[in-house]
Amino acid sequence: MSDDVIKLFVEDARAVSIEDTAKILNLKFSARGHEHPQPCPNCGGTDTFAFNTKKEKWNCRAGGIGGNDGIGMAAHCADLDVRRRDGLLEACSIVLDRDIPDEGERESDQDRAARLQRLEERRQQNEADAAARADSQADFREKERAKARGIIKASSVLVDAAPPQGRYYLRYRCNGFPDASWLRVGANVPYWHGQDERGAPLELFSGPAMVAPFIGPGLVEIGCHITWIDLNEPPKFRPKLFGLTKDGIAAGLVEWAFGDAPPPDVDVADGLYEPLPAKKMRGSKKGGLIPIGGHPEARRWVGGEGIENGVAFGLWEGWRQDTFYFAAGDLGNLSGPAEPSSRFAHPMLKKPDAKGIARAVMIAGPKPKRDQQADDAMWIGDQVDELVLLADGDSEPVMTAAAMARARARHQRPEGQPRRLIPIVWPRAGYDFSRMAVEAGE
Ligand SMILES: [Zn+2]
Structure with a gap:
């Protein structure tokens, strides 16, 4: 009789979906889709852990473990061993949000306290890791913004700059230019594309470009917009640029260099070279x-x-x-x-x-x-x-x-x-x- 109560308890737990288990475990849900990656509550990491509410699956790359039921997922997240009877019943109890029936075995108070302590330490570590990642992203963004401000500073006000290309460009494209000091022009703005063998960025060419700041509220410069100019390339008057693709590298082709004739149309159609944009943004534009x-x-x-x-x-x-x-x-x-x-x-x-x-x-x-x-x-x-x-x-x-x-x-x-x-x-x-x-x- 008592065995039946426990069997029923476990069977009830098996019927709980991955989605309901994830809610009980307070796991994070992505805004879209069925796949929900996140740091593992047990092992840490960035997106090491994920559950899928459509496939009814979960897995943890850090722990090298996964499965297709809520019990297993709850056990891994709560650091319980389902091969032990008390671990299995604890996991069922979490999934059902119900106490283990009196007939079942429980983990000792001491084991439970030690387990919860380990999980709390893990939670704090996960939070600290997430904060460190946010900091390094903020650092990267600040560096990019500083680069953008450097590009703006190195250029001159378009309306009266010595390099005339900015004024010509806007005359050709729009029939004139504003009598204001926002838009700028540089005579030799480098265009970076791809990397050399050591991973350093490569300068494809440098040439005249219109440089415009992105400003946020309070008029702070948060980024810049660059339009390279080629007055011999109607109707857009921007240079035609090409980059070698991964397929092109695999086919043994050489990098297209500025000043070369455009690659054959068939190579572009086959995806061996790709046309590159003559406009770029640096730093942040979002919100600016x-x-x-x-x-x-x-x-x-x-x-x-x-x-x-x-x-x-x-x-x-x-x-x-x-x-x-x-x-x-x-x-x-x-x-x-x-x-x-x-x-x-x-x-x-x-x-x-x-x-x-x-x-x-x-x-x-x-x-x-x-x-x-x-x-x-x-x-x-x-x-x-x-x-x-x-x-x-x-x-x-x-x-x-x-x-x-x-x-x-x-x-x-x-x-x-x-x-x-x-x-x-x-x-x-x-x-x-x-x-x-x-x-x-x-
Ligand atoms: Zn894990």
Whole structure:
């Protein structure tokens, strides 16, 4: 009879899912997906331990152990040995959140105290390790920001700099440039790509570039945006750059050098070389913005993703005295992340899945994510009453429209405060504002 009670107790525990066990153990759940990596409560480490609520599995790389039931997972996390009867019953008791029936064997009070002591020490060690990792990430970020400030300092104010390429670039791209001192230009800005045999970064080339600071609230420089310039490369007037890929290295090809002819199209199509962006960011951009014209104290702000469209629109408006012109750097920083439940299927676009079946492309929705961080998107001055958002006309229109609607919702003032006027301005279909400005200028 007493044996049956214990058997039933163990069977009840076996029926508890990995998910319920993880909740009882206070394990961490990732925001998305079924896989939940984290430090092992027993062994420590970074992402050594994980459980999967769909596959009903858990494993610990540090302990070299895993399984597919809650009892085993609870036992490992609580440092219990399930091969011993008292260990097994303790683990069942944790999973069920119930005392072991009187008929069962328990671990002695002394063993229990020693075990809980070990786990508490482990918990403290895990916390200390996590804090140390956060510190080293903060160090890295601070170093990157210092590098960005160095690049800004080494460049000169575009509007009256000796190197003329910045002014020419903006004239060619936007039909003019702002009479403000935010944007800068460098005659020889190095472009780093790849590593040498010892792991040191390689300089692919150095050349003229427009340099723009990213500023946070309080106008602190947190990063910089660099656009390399090649006035002989219409229509974008940026150098064409190529890097050797892993496949290219494996095929025994040599690194493309600046000044070389572009690699054969077939090599690029085969993924042996890849085109490299002629724009880069250093330091942080998240939460920051690129000032273009006017001052952030203005009550009217105008801007979109890129510098060129902001310049074109500012020129078209005649650089209004009451307005601050800016760029967010990219669409994500302009609009912030989307609420996952507002994701929707694109009405036309389809993409083949792993099995080759055409599926609708999913688009990040128009609703801002709940509980956002202040730096999940660019900052807006508290005093701003009118925020004019510039849409990109040459990006995919449905995705862009959803992102612009999200930006408008995100940058509105909280309920109960005076509303901001936030119009979204679109260029002519298939155009962006800079191309319209250039054609109008011709
Ligand atoms: Zn472990």
